[in-house]
Amino acid sequence: MGNSSVSEFLLLAFADTRELQLLHFGLFLGIYLAALLGNGLILTAVACDHRLHTPMYFFLLNLAILDLGCISTTLPKAMANILWDTTAISYEGCAAQVFFLVFLVGCYLLAVMAYDRFIAICNPLLYPVIMSRRFCVLLVCMSYFMSCVNATIQTLFIFHLSFCNSIIDHFFCDVPPILKLSCSDTYITDLVHFTCATVLIISTILLILISYICIGVTIYKLKSAKGRCKAFSTCASHLTVVAIFYGTGSFMYLRPSSKYSMEYDKIISVFYTLAIPMLNPVIYSLRNKEVKEALRRTVTSLYCSLQDFPFINPC
Template sequence: MPPHSNGSLSVVPLQEFVLEGFEGGREIQALLFAVFLALYVVAVLGNLSMIVLISLDARLHSPMYFFLKNLSFLDLCYSSVIAPNALANFLSLSKVITFEGCAAQLFFFSLLVTTEGFLLSVMAYDRFVAICSPLLYPVTMCPSACTRLVLGTYCGGCLNAIVQTSSTFRLPFCASHIDHFFCDVPPLLQLACTNTALNELLLFGICGLIIVGTTLVVLISYGYITVTILRMHSAAGRHKVFSTCGSHMTAVSLFYGTVFVMYAQPGAVESMRQGKVVSVFYTLVIPMLNPLIYSLRNKDVQAALRRLSQKLTVM
């Protein structure tokens, strides 16, 4: 790639970036390493446990748990895209990441996070069909339909990842120090030597459209679900439905809330110090919390855990 020219400034293509991460001396870095490691280990163990449990227990082979298994897979993958490199940088003096490595990290992170946003809306639609049209549920949410829905979420995530990564890494960069602990669009735009208005429009426009669209699907689905629940005569039935939907609504609120703060509001690019804290929440805390949210409030998952533990005890 030839050097770019920006007026009197010659911009040489970068071979690597430096991820500055969080400020502080060795003690602070060691503390952050311990916190990140604890969050990541719990996230990995929790999501792997959900994947194994749903795969092994035949009673959990339903559309709802098929989607939940895919959610755990996404949480496991996108936290793994960020955490290992961040942990290594806490103990490193150079904190260097190659140009290609940075682009790959951004691509896979965008792919997985966008896919999770779509998947959460699909899970809301699944609950809507199950509760509001139970007789049509086996046909509407048959295995082939569930597979197509999941593949569709990945296609949407891949499309957004291609757009964001290609538009960002076509920019000429004047500096190599990224004010973040991983490669993301907002901190990379701060290093560009040219006008980034189009890139910011793509970021806010596409991410905002995705968030608003998927949120509308969730709200409409749960609007119909709420009406159906209020018409139920059985208090036990209402409690069971509220318990199942409550877990999903908690996960949706946490995910969409933090992603909206980071990507779908003007000024997010400039407020990177606050953005780093928000990023920790949706890259590590939410993947750690999701298995707990769905297991602690779900009697089917708790029963499956007991059956699995009994089998392991016998063995």
């Protein structure tokens, strides 16, 4: 850490009045419970249903883990501050939020998922050989490793700065508003942050684009309309998640800190840190028949298991 005299930061709430703060608490609680339920059901369905023990759903399981981690990094602290009518977060806690938020961003995993769809559609006969269990685990471990390196570099550079102000105009510790508080020269840190974000987003977008260009060419060559529809349906959910994630992420981070707008970007950050982890399970379950069936079986099994309790017999 740097030689900052700041021992804690103050996170500003969305509203000044207590009534609006409690309203935001209820909204945040609803979003958090919905994300926990949706991603928890995805985790349970993929882990317990042997029909989903395939590379595609193995990656989906890891995406659900990242979503749960991302929303759990920011939201519980924000809700606790609202509930106890405080704004404080420790210096170390703020650094931990930045690290885990950057680490849990699923760019590399989304690129891996695009590669998986590329192999499945463009090389279906070799798919079981190429996407072996060992190779899938290796791809996921590599994505986690690259994310960890990115998070470590950015956190070290950001919290090596000196801070003269402790008031963060945000409900969690995000990179751009923290850089605004520094009283030291942030040119190198800005450059490192912008470079890391650019390399991360551009490299993964290129891999996703190349994968889907090849997928599009393969789908175009299919003579059967039913085959085209089936091939496209396997990619629709992932494409939707990619479009939402990269649209908001690029708007937030592919800019120098001087162009940062507190009011607009606070709303965007709510969307990509809270709404996306809540929406991802919905997107995948609505567009995927296998996931819907697995979720139905999981919910039915959990519901009927209540009959083991002496005073509850739903089935």
